[in-house]
Amino acid sequence: MTAHQHPILVVEDEPDIRELMVAILEGEGYYVSTASNGAQALTHLQTGPRPCIILLDLMMPVMDGWTFCQEKGKDPALEAIPVVVVSAVARQDPRNACVQAVDHLLKPVDIGSLLATVQRFC
Amino acid sequence: MANILVVDDHRANLLALDVVLQPLGHRVVPALSGAEAIERVREGAFAVVLLDVMMPGIDGLATAELLRSQAGGNEVPIIFMTAGDIPAVEGYARGAVDVLRKPLDAHVVRAKVSVFVELFLAREQLRQHAERIAAQERAGQARIAALLNASLDGIIGMDAEGQVTEFNRGAEAMFGRRREDVLGRSVADLLIPPHLRVAHAHGLARYLSSGETRMLDRRIDVTALRADGTAFPIELAIRRVATEGAPTFLGYARDATERARSERSRAFLAQASEALAASLDAEAPLQTVVRLAIAEVADWCAVDLVSDGSGTAVQVAVGHIDPAKVALAQELRRRYPPDPDAPIGVPNVLRTGRPELHADIPEASLERIARDAEHLRLLKELGLRSAIIVPIQARARTLGTITLVSAESGRRYDDWDLAMAEELARRAAVAIENARLYRAAQLAEARTRFLAEATEALSSSLDYSETLERIARLAVPTIADAAALYRLDPDGAIRLTVLAEHDPEREALGRELDLLLPLRVDQQDRTLPRVVRTGRAELLSDLPSTVRGAWSPTTRAEELVRQLAIRSYMVVPLVARDRIFGALALTTSASGRRLDGDDLGLAQELARRAGLAVDNAQLYREAQESSRLKDDFLATISHELRTPLSAILGWLHLAKTGSPAQVERAIEIIERNADAQSRIVDDILDVSRIITGKLHLQLERIDLGDILAAAIETLRLAADAKKIEIVVSLELVNCDTWGDATRLQQVAWNLLSNAIKFSGNDGRIDVRLFREGSEILLRVSDSGEGIRKDFLPRVFERFTQGDGSATRAHGGLGLGLSIVRHVVELHGGRVSAESEGEGLGATFTVVLPIIPGQAAATLSGRASESE
Numbered sequence: 006m007t008a009h010q011h012p013i014l015v016v017e018d019e020p021d022i023r024e025l026m027v028a029i030l031e032g033e034g035y036y037v038s039t040a041s042n043g044a045q046a047l048t049h050l051q052t053g054p055r056p057c058i059i060l061l062d063l064m065m066p067v068m069d070g071w072t073f074c075q076e077k078g079k080d081p082a083l084e085a086i087p088v089v090v091v092s093a094v095a096r097q098d099p100r101n102a103c104v105q106a107v108d109h110l111l112k113p114v115d116i117g118s119l120l121a122t123v124q125r126f127c
Numbered sequence: 128m129a130n131i132l133v134v135d136d137h138r139a140n141l142l143a144l145d146v147v148l149q150p151l152g153h154r155v156v157p158a159l160s161g162a163e164a165i166e167r168v169r170e171g172a173f174a175v176v177l178l179d180v181m182m183p184g185i186d187g188l189a190t191a192e193l194l195r196s197q198a199g200g201n202e203v204p205i206i207f208m209t210a211g212d213i214p215a216v217e218g219y220a221r222g223a224v225d226v227l228r229k230p231l232d233a234h235v236v237r238a239k240v241s242v243f244v245e246l247f248l249a250r251e252q253l254r255q256h257a258e259r260i261a262a263q264e265r266a267g268q269a270r271i272a273a274l275l276n277a278s279l280d281g282i283i284g285m286d287a288e289g290q291v292t293e294f295n296r297g298a299e300a301m302f303g304r305r306r307e308d309v310l311g312r313s314v315a316d317l318l319i320p321p322h323l324r325v326a327h328a329h330g331l332a333r334y335l336s337s338g339e340t341r342m343l344d345r346r347i348d349v350t351a352l353r354a355d356g357t358a359f360p361i362e363l364a365i366r367r368v369a370t371e372g373a374p375t376f377l378g379y380a381r382d383a384t385e386r387a388r389s390e391r392s393r394a395f396l397a398q399a400s401e402a403l404a405a406s407l408d409a410e411a412p413l414q415t416v417v418r419l420a421i422a423e424v425a426d427w428c429a430v431d432l433v434s435d436g437s438g439t440a441v442q443v444a445v446g447h448i449d450p451a452k453v454a455l456a457q458e459l460r461r462r463y464p465p466d467p468d469a470p471i472g473v474p475n476v477l478r479t480g481r482p483e484l485h486a487d488i489p490e491a492s493l494e495r496i497a498r499d500a501e502h503l504r505l506l507k508e509l510g511l512r513s514a515i516i517v518p519i520q521a522r523a524r525t526l527g528t529i530t531l532v533s534a535e536s537g538r539r540y541d542d543w544d545l546a547m548a549e550e551l552a553r554r555a556a557v558a559i560e561n562a563r564l565y566r567a568a569q570l571a572e573a574r575t576r577f578l579a580e581a582t583e584a585l586s587s588s589l590d591y592s593e594t595l596e597r598i599a600r601l602a603v604p605t606i607a608d609a610a611a612l613y614r615l616d617p618d619g620a621i622r623l624t625v626l627a628e629h630d631p632e633r634e635a636l637g638r639e640l641d642l643l644l645p646l647r648v649d650q651q652d653r654t655l656p657r658v659v660r661t662g663r664a665e666l667l668s669d670l671p672s673t674v675r676g677a678w679s680p681t682t683r684a685e686e687l688v689r690q691l692a693i694r695s696y697m698v699v700p701l702v703a704r705d706r707i708f709g710a711l712a713l714t715t716s717a718s719g720r721r722l723d724g725d726d727l728g729l730a731q732e733l734a735r736r737a738g739l740a741v742d743n744a745q746l747y748r749e750a751q752e753s754s755r756l757k758d759d760f761l762a763t764i765s766h767e768l769r770t771p772l773s774a775i776l777g778w779l780h781l782a783k784t785g786s787p788a789q790v791e792r793a794i795e796i797i798e799r800n801a802d803a804q805s806r807i808v809d810d811i812l813d814v815s816r817i818i819t820g821k822l823h824l825q826l827e828r829i830d831l832g833d834i835l836a837a838a839i840e841t842l843r844l845a846a847d848a849k850k851i852e853i854v855v856s857l858e859l860v861n862c863d864t865w866g867d868a869t870r871l872q873q874v875a876w877n878l879l880s881n882a883i884k885f886s887g888n889d890g891r892i893d894v895r896l897f898r899e900g901s902e903i904l905l906r907v908s909d910s911g912e913g914i915r916k917d918f919l920p921r922v923f924e925r926f927t928q929g930d931g932s933a934t935r936a937h938g939g940l941g942l943g944l945s946i947v948r949h950v951v952e953l954h955g956g957r958v959s960a961e962s963e964g965e966g967l968g969a970t971f972t973v974v975l976p977i978i979p980g981q982a983a984a985t986l987s988g989r990a991s992e993s994e
Contacts, residue, residue, distance in 0.1 A: 093769035112773035
């Protein structure tokens with residue numbers, strides 16, 4: 006297993022799923038940091054180490070994934086960080102128009118696809 | 128045949144002379160003495176007398192003298208017969224024309240007598256001829272006099288000096304003068320009005336000097352002068368009489384008063400007809416008629432028309448040369464409005480349809496009409512002299528009246544004027560009828576067009592407020608001068624939402640007045656709230672003073688009402704889906720027209736279509752909303768089902784490969800998520816049952832305290848996870864009631880799980896169960912996010928969450944509270960939600976009636992019927 010320089014940021018409000026993601030990704034040797042909504046995620050980005058990828062849920066309290074994407078887009082330093090949407094919201098949902106995601110994984114997520122996607126960026 | 132008188136005292140001589148003279152073929156009359164001779168001459172005319180000189184008694188010479196002295200006898204030629212010797216001179220001196228000597232020579236006698244007889248006969252013939260001529264002359268003169276007098280025309284003779292030489296009876300009647308008074312006097316002084324006398328003198332002088340004239344041998348219209356000093360029109364033809372020397376003239380004059388009058392009234396009627404036909408407006412041409420009437424036939428003229436709506440007469444036009452007098456008349460009418468039962472005057476003519484002619488208006492009549500001394504004074508001031516009132520009738524209906532009054536002119540109306548006025552009224556009736564028919568046709572067409580446009584305009588927008596705006600704008604100016612749209616709000620206030628007014632200044636006045644007159648649906652004395660309450664439109668064609676008063680609670684309002692000068696007012700309710708949601712008020716100003724039943728019908732039709740448009744707009748909005756909600760709901764269901772499924776599948780995957788600790792953890796998480804998913808499915812099924820009316824209660828004796836405790840217990844972990852404190856206050860003791868335990872636990876669980884879901888970490892939830900009268904109350908208060916005021920009324924609706932879908936913060940289907948409400952209502956209870964606003968927490972209260980055992984049966988019956 007390879008130790009990666011950059012962490013993966015998991016943004017997910019459901020504790021059961023957040024815990025699941027952490028367990029799977031850490032099991033693959035990734036370093037994982039978490040946030041339970043968009044606002045926490047922004048704080049992480051501004052204060053913590055720059056992640057190689059953001060795995061983003063959409064439907065979240067306080068700040069949802071769509072708003073998070075808009076806020077992130079406003080900051081040139083963060084804009085380039087790739088985002089992979091991991092959500093139960095269908096990819097063709099009109100609200101997704103504003104989301105510049107490199108990939109879109111529909112829940113329930115196929116673990117293999119998730120790891121393959123992560124591997125491309127980290 | 129002539130007579131020859133032979134006088135001789137000897138019969139033999141007479142016989143001899145008879146024989147001698149017989150051959151001449153004339154009658155020989157014998158006389159034996161001078162006396163007899165005189166007798167004979169007295170009896171007849173003789174051509175010649177043969178007179179014996181020597182006679183006893185009166186001798187020949189004396190007889191001759193006597194004959195001469197006798198009338199008719201002085202011309203008779205006398206021939207003396209004598210045997211003696213008389214000096215011829217003496218004989219001739221006695222008138223003899225010849226002297227015959229006896230013995231007489233028969234030839235000589237015959238020749239001489241024959242000469243005198245011829246002479247006599249010739250003279251006699253001449254005399255008879257002259258007599259015949261004289262007789263003819265006399266007859267001619269008589270015939271001319273008869274002709275002159277038989278003529279209806281006035282015939283006036285005038286000589287070169289301008290003096291009257293002839294004046295027939297016609298002229299006497301026409302000028303009011305007697306022949307003997309005018310003959311030899313100046314035509315100009317007697318028969319020509321002063322202002323034309325100089326022209327007359329000049330014209331006559333010019334003709335006499337140069338022969339130039341424009342007056343002779345043609346018909347001319349001039350003004351003549353009566354003995355009483357009045358002028359009158361005549362038709363005049365002047366001829367020069369063919370005489371030697373200075374010319375004389377004969378004038379044939381015909382009184383043209385009637386003709387002039389008839390021509391004037393014909394011209395007046397023609398002008399009036401033209402004015403009436405010129406416009407299809409009913410009232411404007413009547414103004415022209417009034418103007419023409421006061422120029423031609425009256426000092427005053429007024430037209431009253433029965434207005435369609437009220438049946439009372441309205442003076443649409445009144446005129447007098449002097450505007451000040453018009454103002455006086457209007458003032459009079461305002462202060463003393465006509466009594467509809469008055470026995471004479473306009474009301475009577477309107478009632479009976481029969482014209483009135485008051486040739487004279489004696490002061491006594493005015494005294495009878497006058498209501499009081501002031502009225503009488505004003506009436507007298509008008510100086511009324513003579514009057515005609517004729518009905519304007521069409522199709523056996525009296526539409527109004529035309530009144531002609533003479534005052535200053537002193538004119539006295541007669542039957543002739545009445546006939547003229549009736550003709551005028553007849554023409555006016557035709558014009559008014561045409562105008563009304565035209566207006567009706569135009570109105571019908573405008574209405575159809577208007578409604579078509581309205582429908583199109585209303586249907587072109589599905590936006591509610593835009594539709595309302597359009598309704599008001601459409602009504603102006605087709606129906607009225609101003610339109611105000613009022614909305615009935617849930618708080619009972621009726622608020623002005625749109626004011627459409629042609630004139631911006633008037634719009635400002637209207638808005639200010641609206642602010643001074645707040646409307647509420649429960650106001651008893653106001654028209655608009657009544658219409659909103661009853662749903663029945665109201666029309667006030669002539670705004671009553673009571674309404675004006677109700678609009679003027681303050682001096683400023685009174686001032687505004689005065690400035691707006693509203694004449695007609697109508698209000699129609701606006702109804703959508705059988706609910707009155709407002710009213711449309713329409714007005715015309717005093718200068719505008721009077722709203723009638725037709726206008727009201729049109730406004731109602733507009734309101735009906737507006738209602739449909741509002742219905743459509745609402746239905747559309749609701750359909751949009753409903754469609755959006757369904758889409759959201761499906762997306763939410765999908766999301767909510769996928770979330771636990773995602774956890775279940777993910778942890779299953781991990782369980783296969785993970786450590787024993789992870790396997791244990793996986794089982795725990797899978798179980799919890801499977802529960803959550805099954806609850807979601809339950810909720811969906813419940814809602815489906817509610818919608819189809821298949822949700823039924825299983826009634827049993829329950830203990831609400833136990834039910835609440837069980838619900839809290841199942842949520843304890845979730846609360847602990849967010850460090851939320853649940854403070855329970857169970858104040859219900861020994862409460863014997865029935866209900867569906869499972870469903871009521873679902874109610875409690877939903878309220879509590881909502882409270883936990885919307886509370887932040889370290890929050891507090893207060894749960895209180897208590898009794899109030901015959902009701903049990905369950906109150907759940909949290910210190911969480913709270914609920915926006917505008918969302919409170921909808922919080923119990925299906926598929927809704929306070930947070931809009933785009934920023935929806937929380938999972939869940941938004942079905943919980945709708946299930947709560949339904950279950951509580953099935954129990955005969957009710958639910959409510961309160962919140963001071965966002966961030967200030969929320970309180971949900973469930974109120975349940977205490978249901979004793981025997982009532983439970985009834986309830987389950989009702990429950991199965993509901994929805």
